Amino acid sequence: MAEYSKLASGQVVSGGSAIPVMLPFQPTRIEIYNTTAAGAGAGVSKALWTQDMGQAAAFLTTLTAFSFATTPAVSLTANVDSYITTDGFSTMEAAYALQYGPVIEIASVSAANPAVVTTSVDHGLASGSVVIMQNLYQTASTGMAQLCGVPFVVTVLSSTTFSIDFDTTQSAYTAYASSTASVQATVKEVLYPALYFPGVSYITSIDRGNQTLVQTSAPHNFVVGQQVAFRMPSPFGCTELNSYGGGSIPGQALYGYVTSVLSSTAFNVSINSSGFSALNWNLPMSAFNYGSTYPQIVAVGDYNFGSGLNSMAPLGMSPQAYIGGSTSLATFPLAPSIAGAYIPATYQGFIIGAAVCGAADDVIEWVAYYDDLAL
């Protein structure tokens, strides 16, 4: 039965957060060996996973130092085996866009900066996950429905709380509590936000200056040199970023280039916006009662669907994306050959979770199997 099995191996350098590994298959068995941790005698030196353990589990070996206050003192390094069911290994298959996780009820959302969301049950999210929310009404005229449907990257605070990088202390926003709300608000994860990238990103803040510092609600997936265009609807201000500004028509764009990437949700664009009007998210809920287009930034140009090695390198930019909840950009090794913006990322493979990915700069050897027969 050897014709059905698959085996792959490789090396990654940890960024200190979850590491996505893209493969031409979804593994049924994974092994990793952290050579940095083994050399230092501390940390998770190896970890294993089989599909029967379930998603996010891992059997891991942690190097732990013991000291005995004898004379002379004795120090030992022990291999401690343990089993975890969260932040271990998980497989991924991004095959279709617009997939969502289960709907979870929201107990409250604070009026704070950053806003903190509390769920009624465990949310099951990891920092870096992207979510959308619905029905954030306290009453018909209070709450924060402005944020409904906008994809936000989350920072997990506990099993039932997470924060989103948005300031809800603005006067048009009021805290939400389901106990007294007119409607039950919900949240759900966007499973594969980087299915195609860079995609369309929603802008949550703009710092004006010689360069324009842009903050997006979810990972933007831009790289330095990427050409971009703004779509700024007039209620949100800063419409000077549209070359055809004003009115309700977000028209032909003023193009700029990404000059530096500061984080998964922040980057600088080569447009001098010093004299432009400010971005204003402090809009009343009533402004959204009959539809309201959000401020967006989009990539310009395209990659074709070719899958050969990037023959235009270094002219062509290597496509990169934030996937699998990682805060580090993952590079797609088989870059298309026409420079531009969009490439498909119908990826599959596995994610080395936060509990087994080691510290930043750790070198990890991995082996992934797709077994002939799993009983």
Place this chain on the structure above:
Amino acid sequence: MEQVLLQNQESVLAWVSDKLAVAMRQGEDIILRDFVVSSASRIYAGGGSNSDNPSNLGVSDFSLVAATLDSNNSFKFTEGLLGENKFGTSPIKSGYMMLSSTELQPDFDALQGQGFSSVWTYPSNVSTMPTEYGAVLNVRILTSSQAPVARGASKNGRDVFYNFVCGKQAVTHVSQDQYSTKLIYRDPMYSGALAMNATLGIKFAQGQAMTQDTAARMLVSTSAYDPQIV
């Protein structure tokens, strides 16, 4: 010849062939669908009356998206259709094409008399396509059951429909090898160590690319109706 004979004679093989062929082309269509969803900047419908964000489609939304594309110097796909002396027909403006969901057809029907023209009220059906449902102002509408929809993603939890509206220069495709989709399969061979794995793959008939971002917009909407299609 052999395949035709086998299909005629063997029902299971015919069923498999049918499903495989559909899956190959449908897979290609879905990739293109998701590609444009992720590429075109969005205009949220606000001309409807369902108090959602986005709202259901109103005539003003078609007007806005057409005005946006016109302002961006987009090329329309179709020429206008002049009125003819036929009962129940009306002239049709030159048009951009909109790819929409079959689930929105009741919404279009509800715009009858407000600007929507069913394809059967065109003065001529010479330039219509089998999937064309009608037109509103400068937008001619094609519907598909495979159109993109985000379930329960609106402000109030309604399904969100992504209606791709584009001019001629927005998207292109490169036909490959005489526009043929191919299934590639090679048996595992045991004669040598290098060929023990089987090979199974698909070659698509075309590659897609966005060519002009300003000539494409995603008109995002909800429906005026609660889900009725089951």
